[in-house]
Amino acid sequence: MSIVISNLCKKYGNKVALDNVNLQIDKGMFGLLGPNGAGKTTLMRILTTLIPPTSGTVEVNGVQIHRRKEIREITGYLPQEFSVYPSFSVYEALDYLAILSRITDKRIRKDTVNELLEKVNLLQYKKVKVKALSGGMKRRLGIAQALLANPKVLIVDEPTAGLDPEERIRFRNMLGSLSSERIVILSTHIVEDIESTCEKLGVLREGKIVYSGTVGELLKSVEGYVWSGLIEPDKLNYVQDNFTLISSVRETEKFRVRILASEKPFEGAENISPSVEDGYMKIIKGV
Numbered sequence: 001m002s003i004v005i006s007n008l009c010k011k012y013g014n015k016v017a018l019d020n021v022n023l024q025i026d027k028g029m030f031g032l033l034g035p036n037g038a039g040k041t042t043l044m045r046i047l048t049t050l051i052p053p054t055s056g057t058v059e060v061n062g063v064q065i066h067r068r069k070e071i072r073e074i075t076g077y078l079p080q081e082f083s084v085y086p087s088f089s090v091y092e093a094l095d096y097l098a099i100l101s102r103i104t105d106k107r108i109r110k111d112t113v114n115e116l117l118e119k120v121n122l123l124q125y126k127k128v129k130v131k132a133l134s135g136g137m138k139r140r141l142g143i144a145q146a147l148l149a150n151p152k153v154l155i156v157d158e159p160t161a162g163l164d165p166e167e168r169i170r171f172r173n174m175l176g177s178l179s180s181e182r183i184v185i186l187s188t189h190i191v192e193d194i195e196s197t198c199e200k201l202g203v204l205r206e207g208k209i210v211y212s213g214t215v216g217e218l219l220k221s222v223e224g225y226v227w228s229g230l231i232e233p234d235k236l237n238y239v240q241d242n243f244t245l246i247s248s249v250r251e252t253e254k255f256r257v258r259i260l261a262s263e264k265p266f267e268g269a270e271n272i273s274p275s276v277e278d279g280y281m282k283i284i285k286g287v
Helices: 040-047 068-073 090-100 106-119 135-146 165-178 191-197 215-221 233-242 276-285
Strands: 002-012 015-026 028-033 055-060 075-078 153-157 183-188 200-205 208-214 226-231 244-251 254-260
Touching (some): 015 200, 040 183, 068 075, 090 106, 183 191, 200 215
Parallel strands (some): 075 153, 153 183
Antiparallel strands (some): 226 254
16 A cells, blocks of 8 residues: 655646655655645645646556546545534534435445544534534544545645644544554644654655655754753844754743754753754754
């Protein structure tokens, strides 16, 4: 089970959204990281056949991406903006979406809807109106609709944006449990979501893949580049202007800063263990 992307390009007039993307995604959780405007959503929309590529090829389990009907039969998608009739109950909404997914047998549809609502922990809310759901619950309903056809590939675009910390953790855990049976692609700009759930990831910057590998390899690539230390407040602007500043936290009269640098940035700075965010920023900033 794999997705193979070869020399993929997408242009909108003179604007290049994807530039010669090459990537292989295998079974399990795969994270796609990148800043806003990097091309993540464009890539997701190509993988779900919503838009065609300008050039290049994509194979999903050996099926070419231009065979839209076959691709859609094996792909579930939760877009960044998921909406359904707000006056429907949770059950009615998923039942309606199941009909649109051609599950016509009433008994099969009822069993499928109840099983999916239980899987996403919404069964106890099945009589609640969609408009009364929290943001996290709506995202879980979105995952349920994406799973209606029991897809081999599940694609989710910025699923935790705007969720509170508890909902984000719950949502990430749910995606992790779903990845044992299929390919799950998590497209996001939130590094913590990738760090908590994905073994492998790719980083998009200005339409190009600038990293593809494991989380462990990414961490190894940034070893020796992460520094921490205390500085006087009047030195903070200097640090911001001359280094990649990851964080600054006030401690009494000074600031504790976390910096990316190829050598010791100031007296008293100490090398510390890197995080995925450090590795991501090293790639994006070109340190």
